[in-house]
Amino acid sequence: MSLSLCDEPRRRWPHPPGRVVVLLIALAAVLLPLGVPVPTQAAPKPPTAPWPVPVPDLEQWPPYERNKRPPYCTDQSGPWQKQVERHLKLRTDGRQSPQDCKAIQRFQQYYGIRHAVGYAGRVTWGTAVLLDERAHPNRGRRCPRTGYSLICVDLTRQLMWVQRAGKVTFQARPIRSGAPKYRTRTGWYRIYARARHHRSTLYGNAPMPWAQFFSSGQAFHGHSGSMYAPPGSHGCINMRPADAAALWRKAGQDARVYVFGRKPA
Incomplete structure (x- = not known):
């Protein structure tokens, strides 16, 4: 496979650095007597939070329910039903119950998984795996x-x-x-x-x-x-x-x- 490796152009100053410094000093000399605040360097930003878990994916629809639209809670078991039940510490029997659906739906809503109808599909299970394993994979x-x-x-x-x-x-x-x-x-x-x-x-x-x-x-x-x-x-x-x-x-x-x-x- 042929690869076309591209180099980024170097950045260049629009003016020599020394000229920019002189202009800034002159500007400050004019503004300070007028009481106009001179912009100062921004304070350093605080450390960022730990890496988030973005989920931009749509969960698969339960079979035979494509014509339905949320909000509702499905009574169908998903292909990863047992695994999701285990992750959520529910009764692990692989069969959907009203309690299972509500717990799975809350999980989906919390992590922004769309089509949040409580169906244990591939996106829900993939998110659960990521949460379990991301720090210690x-x-x-x-x-x-x-x-x-x-x-x-x-x-x-x-x-x-x-x-x-x-x-x-x-x-x-x-x-x-x-x-x-x-x-x-x-x-x-x-x-x-x-x-x-x-x-x-x-x-x-x-x-x-x-x-x-x-x-x-x-x-x-x-x-x-x-x-x-x-x-x-x-x-x-x-x-x-x-x-x-x-x-x-x-x-x-x-x-x-x-x-x-x-x-x-």
């Missing part, structure tokens, strides 16, 4: 502990993170890996090419922002669609654009990558 130690920074990709849980010496340095993010006919390859890799504004040369010039290639054309890159939309990508690791940009800043050329697991059917 390697409890099972399937991603090896190394002395260097390592990008870990878990196809089974559809998550990625970065760790070093067993410590998570980049909390888990949701991903969308390859569809059954375009499986994401497992194993050890390195980032061998990066292109901030890449477009696919194979799939209709599709945009691939923040692309970081690790295996014969397969790359981490931003994707504007849902992370939970089936069946999957053409083999790349799709990420939400903001997450792909954050990984771009965190990783770099020759960063090590370990891909493991198998995407659920």
Whole structure:
């Protein structure tokens, strides 16, 4: 796959820096006698809150209820009913009850999941997994502990993170890996090419922002669609654009990558 790596133009001062300083001093000398406040440097911003869990996705509709519109609570069990019940500490029997639906609906509303009708679909379950695992995604130690920074990709849980010496340095993010006919390859890799504004040369010039290639054309890159939309990508690791940009800043050329697991059917 051919890559067109683009360099950003350097920023240039519209005027020499010394001239700008002289102009600012002259302006202050004129304004101070008039009592006009001179703008001062803004105070440093407080530290940002911990990484949030944005959920810009629509939950799938329960079967046979596409003509209904919220607000209502479905009586149908979702494909991830047991898992969501377990996460919410409900009775884990895999069967929807009015109490289950209300609890799931509250969870969906709290995290901004649209189509919040209490159906335990792929977006609700994916959000629950992210909440459980984002700070400690390697409890099972399937991603090896190394002395260097390592990008870990878990196809089974559809998550990625970065760790070093067993410590998570980049909390888990949701991903969308390859569809059954375009499986994401497992194993050890390195980032061998990066292109901030890449477009696919194979799939209709599709945009691939923040692309970081690790295996014969397969790359981490931003994707504007849902992370939970089936069946999957053409083999790349799709990420939400903001997450792909954050990984771009965190990783770099020759960063090590370990891909493991198998995407659920």
